[in-house]
Amino acid sequence: MALLELERISAQYPGAAEPVLADITLSLGPRQLLVALGPSGSGKTSLLNLIAGFVAPSSGRITLDGVPVQGPGAERGVVFQDDALLPWQDVLGNVAFGLGLAGVPRSQREQKAREMLALVDLSGFGKRRIWQLSGGQKQRVGLARALAADPRVLLMDEPFGALDAFTREQMQALLLQVWQRTAKPVFLITHDIEEAVFLASELVLLAPNPGQIVERLQLDFGQRYAAGESARAIKSDPRFIETREHVLARVFSQRSAAQRQESA
Amino acid sequence: MSSLDLPIASKRTSPQAPALKAKRSLGTRWISALTLAVLLLAWWLVTAAGWIEPLFLPSPGEILAKAWVLLTQGYMDASLWQHLGASLGRIGVALGAAILTAIPVGIAIGYNRIARGILDPLIEFYRPIPPLAYLPLIVIWCGIGELSKVLLIFLAIFAPIAIATATGVRTVDPAKLRAAQSLGATRFQLIRHVILPSALPDILTGIRIGLGVGWSTLVAAELIAATSGLGFMVQSAAQFLVTDVVVLGILLIALIAFSLEMGLRALQRKLVPWHGQSH
Numbered sequence: 001m002a003l004l005e006l007e008r009i010s011a012q013y014p015g016a017a018e019p020v021l022a023d024i025t026l027s028l029g030p031r032q033l034l035v036a037l038g039p040s041g042s043g044k045t046s047l048l049n050l051i052a053g054f055v056a057p058s059s060g061r062i063t064l065d066g067v068p069v070q071g072p073g074a075e076r077g078v079v080f081q082d083d084a085l086l087p088w089q090d091v092l093g094n095v096a097f098g099l100g101l102a103g104v105p106r107s108q109r110e111q112k113a114r115e116m117l118a119l120v121d122l123s124g125f126g127k128r129r130i131w132q133l134s135g136g137q138k139q140r141v142g143l144a145r146a147l148a149a150d151p152r153v154l155l156m157d158e159p160f161g162a163l164d165a166f167t168r169e170q171m172q173a174l175l176l177q178v179w180q181r182t183a184k185p186v187f188l189i190t191h192d193i194e195e196a197v198f199l200a201s202e203l204v205l206l207a208p209n210p211g212q213i214v215e216r217l218q219l220d221f222g223q224r225y226a227a228g229e230s231a232r233a234i235k236s237d238p239r240f241i242e243t244r245e246h247v248l249a250r251v252f253s254q255r256s257a258a259q260r261q262e263s264a
Numbered sequence: 265m266s267s268l269d270l271p272i273a274s275k276r277t278s279p280q281a282p283a284l285k286a287k288r289s290l291g292t293r294w295i296s297a298l299t300l301a302v303l304l305l306a307w308w309l310v311t312a313a314g315w316i317e318p319l320f321l322p323s324p325g326e327i328l329a330k331a332w333v334l335l336t337q338g339y340m341d342a343s344l345w346q347h348l349g350a351s352l353g354r355i356g357v358a359l360g361a362a363i364l365t366a367i368p369v370g371i372a373i374g375y376n377r378i379a380r381g382i383l384d385p386l387i388e389f390y391r392p393i394p395p396l397a398y399l400p401l402i403v404i405w406c407g408i409g410e411l412s413k414v415l416l417i418f419l420a421i422f423a424p425i426a427i428a429t430a431t432g433v434r435t436v437d438p439a440k441l442r443a444a445q446s447l448g449a450t451r452f453q454l455i456r457h458v459i460l461p462s463a464l465p466d467i468l469t470g471i472r473i474g475l476g477v478g479w480s481t482l483v484a485a486e487l488i489a490a491t492s493g494l495g496f497m498v499q500s501a502a503q504f505l506v507t508d509v510v511v512l513g514i515l516l517i518a519l520i521a522f523s524l525e526m527g528l529r530a531l532q533r534k535l536v537p538w539h540g541q542s543h
Contacts, residue, residue: 052442052446053446054442054445054446071445072442072445072446073446073448074446074447074448076446077446077447078442078443078446080439080442080443082439084437084439084440084442084443085443086440086443086444086457086458086461087538087541088461088464088536088538097444097447097457098447098448101444101447101448101449101450101453101457102448129537129538130538131538131541145443145447146446146447149447149448155446
């Protein structure tokens with residue numbers, strides 16, 4: 001199984017004085033759902049872009065199964081915040097896109113794409129055009145597209161951030177099911193505290209200026225959901241509420257610290 | 265002229281007023297069609313009443329009759345079809361060559377910094393020059409044959425397509441590029457599967473603009489140096505004061521420009537149905 005490792009990663013935008021991320025060490029192993037939670041400006045998206053290979057770190061090492069990450073590649077699938085689907089292809093074409101790039105013959109890749117659409121509850125949507133889908137359906141197509149290429153790890157960049165609250169809860173549940181069934185390690189970033197606590201098997205809390213990890217938590221609410229407990233029961237569990245309040249307090253203490261720093 | 269329009273205007277409002285009341289949202293197309301009909305009626309009226317000499321403006325009937333004569337007997341040793349074919353052939357060859365060269369050049373400008381550095385100033389230098397201003401130079405270099413006319417139209421069409429393509433390439437959604445890269449796309453696959461389809465709406469707009477410029481350049485070039493083509497037909501007819509052929513030629517030129525534009529719009533709707541969707 002895949003093991004993604006980040007060793008003492010720092011990143012800096014060209015020309016900027018302050019680094020965006022400083023000294024990040026992380027590892028993502030099999031059956032893990034690692035959630036990075038942080039306010040805007042804490043370098044969440046930069047962290048994901050580093051792992052995906054869209055940008056290179058200024059120092060440190062990123063390896064997947066011991067092989068250094070150099071540029072984007074199919075072994076690290078990405079789900080984007082704004083779906084980034086290709087409107088000139090229908091749903092099936094979008095899901096099969098990665099396999100087409102890899103040279104998989106048409107019948108085979110369409111077969112695989114249909115399986116992935118079934119996995120995200122979109123069977124029968126293959127011939128739809130992208131602009132005929134709702135926001136939640138687009139995100140599910142984005143997830144199916146990333147999974148169809150059979151990546152070793154799945155990276156998700158605030159995938160449910162643009163969805164309404166109701167759809168977001170459905171998508172969280174769907175993600176946990178898919179995670180359970182495919183057994184792929186997932187790295188997800190979000191600014192939604194409840195989402196982070198609910199989904200994460202490991203939660204890292206990022207603080208800004210420069211982006212750094214201030215807390216790591218091992219959680220099991222996602223596993224409990226995947227094992228069959230209902231989402232409402234989990235979210236009203238005193239332990240869930242306690243964890244959520246703890247994380248919330250940490251986020252706010254950082255923010256007031258940052259404000260004190262600014263006013264000083 | 266305004267005094268002449270008055271009776272027509274009053275004629276026009278009387279049948280239309282109840283229609284407007286019955287159906288408030290009269291389609292825009294119907295309003296346009298009505299405008300054309302009124303214009304034709306005015307033309308017919310002023311010529312039928314003999315208010316204008318046929319030398320200045322022949323009647324619609326005479327034009328139609330002349331069209332039949334031109335189709336069957338021809339004008340200046342060539343039938344109307346041959347004049348039409350000559351013009352359409354020139355613009356067709358020039359357009360084909362421009363599409364084949366301008367799209368790769370536009371992609372290179374939009375995608376590659378060095379190609380942009382080399383090609384951008386060249387295109388921006390010659391693009392604002394009216395094609396007729398460098399026609400004399402082309403005639404000196406290439407003579408007065410077909411080559412100089414096709415070359416002139418080609419140059420007129422090339423710049424809009426190349427610039428529109430480059431703009432389209434530069435405005436490709438970076439998230440789509442990253443999505444394809446994270447699915448393992450190579451450089452060539454990125455261009456083929458993401459950049460080219462993303463830029464297609466802009467490319468088609470560039471072709472539309474280029475074709476418009478090319479058509480006016482073609483007619484102007486034929487007015488100056490040609491022995492066939494619609495522009496030549498109009499020009500030589502004007503020298504002999506054959507007004508009906510002049511008017512007919514102008515109408516045909518307008519009609520072709522209009523159908524080219526409409527055809528391309530239809531093509532745009534067919535090829536890029538996602539354009540303008542809320543995606």
